[in-house]
Amino acid sequence: MTRKIYVLNGPNLNLLGQREPGIYGALTLADVEAACHKEGDALGFEIDFRQSNHEGVLVDWIHEAHSEAAGVAFNPGAYGHTSIALHDAIKAVIVPVVELHISNIHAREAFRHKSMISPAAKGMICGFGLDSYLLALRALKTLTE
Template identity: 50%
Template sequence: MTERRLLILNGPNLNLLGTRQPEVYGSTTLPEIDKRVEQVAAEVGLKVRAVQSNHEGVLVDAIHEARTDCVGIVINPAAYSHTSVAIADALRSVALPVAEVHLSNIHAREQFRHHSYVSAVAEMVVAGAGPLGYEMAVRYLADRLSQ
């Protein structure tokens, strides 16, 4: 692998950012987040491969593919945080450092959102920082990978 790349993985409904419940998720769109993540990654010497899907299996496949071309994963599993053992198991399987991101503070929302299966796998979790959370996750992984 010549390029050091991060997989930026976004789960269900995040394709609707900017219009979906802006009072919860803000007005920034996913393409705007992706562009900023790419800029931050470039600042720290990394490339990115961004994937968004509303389908659990597609997300699992993207995680598996990351074994061959990525050095870390930033994931916003969205609603799959609270339901997907499959995504958590896939993350464990690839043995890459994982940073979990949530735009909203999941701990200040409905009780069912307080538990994330992905958090048990992630080295770092940021919740409630909005789009800045993605930047924090990229910088964390860059620092982690430089050690």
């Protein structure tokens, strides 16, 4: 039986490929989605890939994952540094959440060094570009077996 994994993306990730390519690369969010589906197939996951610029929508999707998914790979974007609401949503669900970031947030501006998500997540992967998503999916494979 294929298990569903939510891959959630926060604000401004819809602009991948256009926004600061020196930091985020040239791949688009559609490219990331295709790679996640390919990796998901190899791992036995059905990937449900979503993006929103709205914090409350992301909270709703995390709540939904509680009953609909085996786990969540989550790139919260800038909300990772500011959102207590997302932290609390992750704490409220039983499915494992792996936080991920394309860039190494610890090698960037000081305000990006702290994550509000990490204390609630099972783990965090950052700095590996597109591979951060694939590594998060592999981590979820281990966490959900």
